[in-house]
Amino acid sequence: MESNRYAEKPDTAQAEPWRREAESLLAPGESLSAGLRLDLDAELHYAEGLLLVTSRRLLARATHGTGWQEWTFRPDLRLSHRDHAGVGSLELFDRAARLGSWRFTIGQNPAALRLADAFEAQLQSHLSGRPPEPPEEEGCPKCGAPLDAEGECPACARQIHAPPSTRTLLRLGRFARPYRWPLFWGFILTLASTAAAMVPPYLTMPLMDDVLIPYQNGQPIDVSLVTLLLGGLLAAALLAWGLSWAKTYILSLVAEHIGSDLRTVTFEHLMGLSLEYFGGKRTGDLMARIGSESDRICQFLSIHVLDFITDVLMIAMTAAILFSINPWLALATLLPLPFIAWLIQLVRDRLRTGFEKADRIWSEISNVLADTIPGIRVVKAFAQEARETRRFRAANAVNLAVNDRVNRVWSLFSPTITLLTAIGLLVVWAFGIWLVSRDRITVGVLTAFLAYISRFYTRLDSMSRIVSTTQRAAAGAKRLFDILDHVASVPEPARPLRLGEVSGRIELREVAFRYGNRSVLRGVDLAIAPGEMIGLVGHSGSGKTTLVNLICRFYDVTEGAIRLDGADIRSLALADYRRNIGLVLQEPFLFFGSVADNIAYGKPDATREEIVAAARAAHAHDFILRLPQGYDSLVGERGQGLSGGERQRISIARALLIDPRILILDEATSSVDTETEREIQKALDNLVRGRTTIAIAHRLSTLRKADRLVVMERGRIVEVGSHDALMAREGAYFRLYQAQARNVDADAAGAEPPRIEHVKRGQS
């Protein structure tokens, strides 16, 4: 698969050298379990080291050339793993002290985690005498994640750490296949139109030799011959015009279609990707990829490739014709060609870097604009208009300087091409005259040659552009295929179970979730009865939102299972399952459209009565009527003109309209003031009634209505119970509650840590 070529090669190739060395260290009966190539030394300099786990001991060589250290397994050994800012470390402890510590860059982290696991397993097995449990399944050699059906690691294939190659462009073939017939005809037309363009210079030969020169020598002009030749010229011109039109039309059409297919397919694929993917990408980046990259590829196909093929054909045909007329003169004409091509390439190259630089500088200018205009209130409030103007002027000055430099080369470029053409013509003239003087060729042949060659050099210029445009298009194609190669991490089941009437019973069994290498949730067990309201509380980062995301199946659990009415949610059709979930988020998102459209987002065929009923229940009806066009008022991307509370109530109406069995409130009231919160709370009370509800709230007071509170800490459930029961227990919830009550005073009294400005000598 092409997709795999750009993914980093599994470790096996790199692993080989150390494996051989490691095996020579083993005692009889000892086996190698895991190895880690260390690429940093203790002072964090790049250096090669090696860490090995065998069935009996841990072996380490800090850097190349130093000796091996070993620690035979004993009960109090402990290997701990940490990573910070791109550097990972493994440290070996016993009860009394640290025995060793090793560093490596983050790229080695998966191997390090595997080594730490292997250490634990081998140590336990060594102490208990039982063989270590075999790994559950054959995982990816790089990160240990389970492989997909094709034996590729979905996690590693995603991380592309390789530069683009022009070969990426070949993958566009998949999109070109439906258009192979138009493409074929396009090619034939290109061939024909280029050939037609070859005719006029050819006809100058008989015009010279059989008409004009005989006339100069005293013979009358043969009118019928002239008519024939001129007619031929006209016909050739008309033919070339028609063919070239048809060719350009067909091929541009195909290119535009390919570009549009590429866009649609990418967007469709993007919509199918899980939230995990969007979490790591910036909106602007994705927009640019789908919008401008596909456009760039389309341009490349329709303009640059087309021109290039035409040029190559033209040069090949011209060369063939010239050689057929007179090989010697042809040789003299074509010899300087490579040299001229080289010269053009040289200038082009400089120009290209200049243009690229100018492009980037331009983005610098837009950065200043993008910074200043949205932040204009801050700029004015701090009276920094002059400074922003200075910043803009500086960026603009750089832009000017870069463009000046480009223009120096650029202004030279066109005249240079003309000069080169003139020199080429000069060579042909000189050699041609010499040949004519020797009666080796006729004047007509020389004229034809001159006519052919003058078109030659200008084409070389456009041909020289193909290198850079190909590179750019390849980079664009790669960015698009990055998206297309991404495998959805929430797969649709092959044979989904049908979901009948849902009661809303949710069970979480031993749920664990890892994000990359980081473990976010561990061993979460929870059963939620139909119609029950659960309040999720805990510090930020304790895994509340992750848990909710898992229940919505925005991600899939790493271990364990989530069941709805006894059926694993992974066995249900995604759309079917999510239809039963209503989600109200902290930041309600309104799409561009009318208020009614926004309320009916989850159920586009809802009647007006239903929409109004939902709005009433969400306490949104009154304020919607106050809007200038009522339910038909337009609201923008973020609902301009609506307050936070109003937007929130529209989103509650949206959730009410689909009448879900399960309701999820993720900090639904935390971004509004207490007054608005009370209003929203009333709307929410309508929403919650009779539904299984999971609510996350920062303000614990908003969860008073919850049947049970679930307290989370560091990815685990630490307490479950009612408010009163948990308060009586004086555990984690009690502390949270107390902290919130104390919050205001504590903030005010914020203790300052001891400061050291000057420490007297000898006190450390």
Add this chain to the structure above:
Amino acid sequence: MTADIRLERNAFGRLVLTCADGETVEGVVPVRAFPIAAPDDGIALVAPDGREAAWIERLDTLPAPLRQLLEEELSRREFMPEIRRIHGVSSFATPSAWSVGTDRGDTEFVLWGEEFIRRLGKSGLLIEDSRGIHYLVRDLKALDRTSRRLLDRFL
């Protein structure tokens, strides 16, 4: 406010801070407040729970043994190789694989895009690779001609 502190490394390799009032914190970590702009000014000793346990105004006013201990710990923690030379780049279109010489030895990395090169002041650059490791170019003008020319294509 001046406080006396004592700092020691225990057998587990952790730094143990003893404040003036006799309170001890095990496993403090030194963190530079301005790692690029002023690396030697403002160093916080952060306790394992993420709380600031002590604040050191300037590294060079500390007594030698304490400073040495801190510098040693910092050098084991901070990883921001300083690029001294660019040996080569795989292509001028990104992503592009770079082969560089740094103050920590030679290495290779992949640059995702031009936007991952951040300007620092007038002539400094901070380059983030595809794995999130940062590389510093302290002074663009101090690089040799070849490196400058290669880098120039990305700026």
